[in-house]
Amino acid sequence: MTIATASGLALVLVTHVAAGSSLAATPAGVTRPNQGTQATTPTTPTGSSPPSNSTSTTAGPGGRRSATGAVEQYGYGEISVKITVQGTRIAQASVVTLQTAESYSQQLAQQIIPTLQSEVLSAQSAQISTISGATYTSEGYAASVQSALDQLGIK
């Protein structure tokens, strides 16, 4: 079967970083609410100082290992991606930090989120199969994925 090896993905991502984004970008929240392996970092409030590029790796049961990639800049702010691997195979990829930094977003973050927040459903507990969403820019996503793979020692 086609298994995306981590090394294969890394090569693809390096290409994309060099060539710019392709057709679109990355999965909007490929969250897997049923697996419970995600440590979601809350979105940093806009307007605060940028998050540091601190990273972390964790080892889980069954040879699964996770790493959260560095926070990378993208068009509208900052993004970081958590990668879980089983051996050298990427088992899961999810966006753990998404910060919007444009002025329009900052205004919206202050004015609007309290309204929508009352309706917010946690993606972790919503019993959903997947998430439909606009894609993030591939450069920032790819760079964060790459740094997560580097931490896991996967070339």
Add this chain to the structure above:
Amino acid sequence: MTELVRHHEPVMGTVVSFLIDPGPLPAPEVHAAMEESCAELHRLDGIFSTWVAESPMSRYRRGDLDWCDLPEEIPVVLELCATAKEISGGWFDPWAMPGGVDPTGLVKGWAVERATAVLARAGVAGALVNGGGDVATYGSSDGQASWRIGVQHPWRADAVACIVEISGGHAVATSGRYQRGEHLIDPFAAGLRHREAGARAASATVSGPSLAVADALATAIMVADSDALGTVEALRGYSAYRILEDGTEEATTDFPLAGTRQPCRSAR
């Protein structure tokens, strides 16, 4: 209860996620089907990528490839683009893109739809294929007749704005202002200016039988005016949901929201 099979395939500048309910199909056949499905995505990316200078689509855009020499998929997609342009009232217009006709706003959904059809032909009981947020479904999910899909919250990475519940064979596509990578163009703006500050919605979601059409319509209603949802509602089988930049939500009356939650106001 069968175990769902998951796979993530990096392709088309994104990651395409598979969630497959194999049903009684033996594992080797499930894996062969998934391999064929992924191969189809890579093949279509090779034809349509506008980031690869030597792809047939890139060559056609700069006039290096004649219409009669095109792979058969390109005229098929451009015809679909023409249909989408018409039914969207002109708000989806690949011919208004800088650098020549660009079907990017439709082709990802179309490719994911084709990849899902490969799985259906192979006989899996059910499948959900998510191409960077554009979701196609087929059949059943672990014995359930419907699939539940979260719509990404436009301002919170860890939340969904609502949940849609659709039966197999239906699709959901979302376009959003929180993304980059797909330029939103207002085809009616003078001089084809980028509407970087002018898009009217923060997020637009369309559900319907075809992911290609839903993808195009979601792109369209991101930039369309206040009657955008009416345009979608008039199309049989399609429904829409938008979050405007001031946080207002609107939806067509038949948008398949799960549960009892209703958007703040109906489009009509």
